[in-house]
Amino acid sequence: MSMTPDQQMLEDTARQFFAERSPPGAVRANRTAGRSFDPTLWQQIGELGFSGALIPESHGGSGIGYRGLGLVLEAAGRTLCASPLLQSSFIGAAAVLRHGSAAQQASLLPRIAMGELTLALAVDETPHHHPENTRTVARHVDGGWVLNGRKRFVADGDSASLLLTLARIDTAGAESDALRWFLVPSATAGVTRQRLHTVDGEGFADIEFAAVDLGADAALGTASPTSWQDVLDVACIALASTMQGSAEAALALTLDHLKTRTQFGQLIGSFQSLQHRVARLHVDLQLARAAVTGALDELDARGHVTADPRLHRLASLCKALCGDALHDVSNETVQLHGGIGMTDVHDSGLFLKRARVLETLYGTSSHHRDRYARLAGI
Amino acid sequence: MSNIEEFRLETRQWLETHCPASLRTPMSEREVVWGGRNATFPSDDAQRWLQAMGERGWTAPTWPRSYGGGGLTAEQNAVLQEELRRIKARPPLYSFGLWMFGPVLLEFGSEEQKQRFLPPIVRGETRWCQGYSEPGAGSDLASLATRCEDHGEHFLINGQKIWTSYANLADWMFCLVRTDTRTKHGGISFVVFDMRTAGVETRPIRLISGDSPFCETFLTDVRVPKDQLIGPLNGGWEIAKRLLMHERTNISAEAFGNAAGLDLIETARQFVGLREGVLANTDLRARIARHRMRDEAFRLAVQQARTGHGRSSSAATSALASSFKVAAASLNQERCELLLECLGHEGLGWEGEGFSTDALRATRHWLRSKGNSIEGGTTEINLNVIAKRVLGLPDPV
Missing domain, CATH: 2.40.110.10 (Butyryl-CoA Dehydrogenase, subunit A, domain 2)
Incomplete structure (x- = not known):
């Protein structure tokens, strides 16, 4: 399924918003202020309709869908933006939409869309x-x-x-x-x-x-033996969208350095050994992107149908591929920046630290390869 | 009903009538139809299927109808491909004309050339081969030295090509030649000629797999009419690069992906065995899982590119072609290596009794796959292309 003009516009808006309002350096500002995220920023995210992106208009949301919110999460991941968007607007809202009773949906969804109620898994x-x-x-x-x-x-x-x-x-x-x-x-x-x-x-x-x-x-919805896995599948796909964004931004940061840093009288980006390393990372990111897109499209195509083995597989696929890609990119970002990459003043370290946290959350890449293998029958 | 849904229904009905049941099954390498003057068909059904698809222009679904193509929009073509996959229809024709030469002729050829060369490609009547590499011009393709001189009435070509796929079976060659020795990239021209022309000689090269899909092609005083120059004189390099993009996209999407034969998971289960429900060798299991995941992501990427996912400028397509080529080559090589590892000693047979046909085929595929990261631009050259054209990194000093 192609990206629609609406989705393209959404991506542009989201990228611009997070780049301007919450660049990676905001991580340091939050650290200094002793807070995990900026409440004013969260309010602005709500005003843009992002916090209600999954929620249908009948429940006070903007009904942008999974792919649309995935693009927003990716944009937030690019700048390492901390907010309840991932946990509440994607994972929490999806859980209530996919498994909640009519009463739970009516009482929770409008408040999640407003951003006044936040969920965490x-x-x-x-x-x-x-x-x-x-x-x-x-x-x-x-x-x-x-x-x-x-x-x-x-x-x-x-x-x-x-x-x-x-x-x-x-x-x-x-x-x-x-x-x-x-x-x-x-x-x-x-x-x-x-x-x-x-x-x-x-x-x-x-x-x-x-x-x-x-x-x-x-208790969320009615008892069902499979709903607990479905919520985690959705969580993995949401995380993967975020990781994809962080990995692409870290690679872009590294490319900027390769195009400006001079040693031995030439730009270090002209060295073939470095070119091939970043080119391989680029190929890995293309595969990771395809996996995330495939998973988000699958969520949109199936509506809120749950307990689907194909979704289990796609969730593990994109969590592992994005995890591996972000792992490798974040290491290379530090290494290719050289000395400055080791310092706290530079953003490399922010990407590295966030990378490991996202990789570990809801199963490492290794965990998901093991799960994928079981699903494939080996 | 929307137009596209109507088109789907019509297509479905047409395929129901025209695609023989025997061609809705997996195809082995020997059953591939390449067309051409000396075409061979594995069955009458295969011949009928090519004829039906060729007449409808659906071997080249998006080419204009005026050149024999199907005249379909990208959206209609996506539907056609979906419907073909749905009934597991075999491709009616494999053709370098369809995949490589046709697309560049549409872009760079004269009206007369398009009228002359495209319709027979669509119908599978002309089999083309690619005269690119030379003994001294591999990765550094633009250093090619095959001379092409202006002799007034015609061109005269002298030189040698190598790695010419199926040159011994082809009817025509599209060929890069040097028309100016003073500049490198700016002295290359793109010509085509009949392989029956006097002075054209081919010699198959035996590979480590025992197969001979490639030839050496010797060109000695080959006379080529001047209306068989494609694009401007000394303007061949642009065409050459565009054709390589089509080649890389195609190698990735078609040639590697459809290797028939043993299924990796099934082979692993059968030859390595299970312990407590999972593959007994945990190290091998982890590597198979990693491979299968990258493979699934790659298939998703190809599918998304086909249906026009995301942004589709020509620069983006070119960028994608190199990424796809790198990924496809390594995935196919990985698959072949893993299959061989699963087979153990059973995978080390060359021929004869004592080895299953499937295992022997897997072994030959494994050897053949070593070419995947070399042909159509090496992995290293494609990484250079990605670094330079996609990531915008500077040239070495």
């Missing part, structure tokens, strides 16, 4: 992504649920107002195999969160759930 409990080993437990009680457990490394966990939490269902004192998403307001009694200071300066937190009382409507 609370899934991992150990240093590695193993959602099938989830130990956080939701016990079914009269008229509701009681949640117990601990989530770690929750992206945007320090600021999100609603935690989309993966938990194992416990009925009549017996833990089952079933996993399900719960909507947990972070202000609920029994929820404590501790801000983590990660290398990229974004708002990660560890979150403790101690006998948290939740209503019956806290």
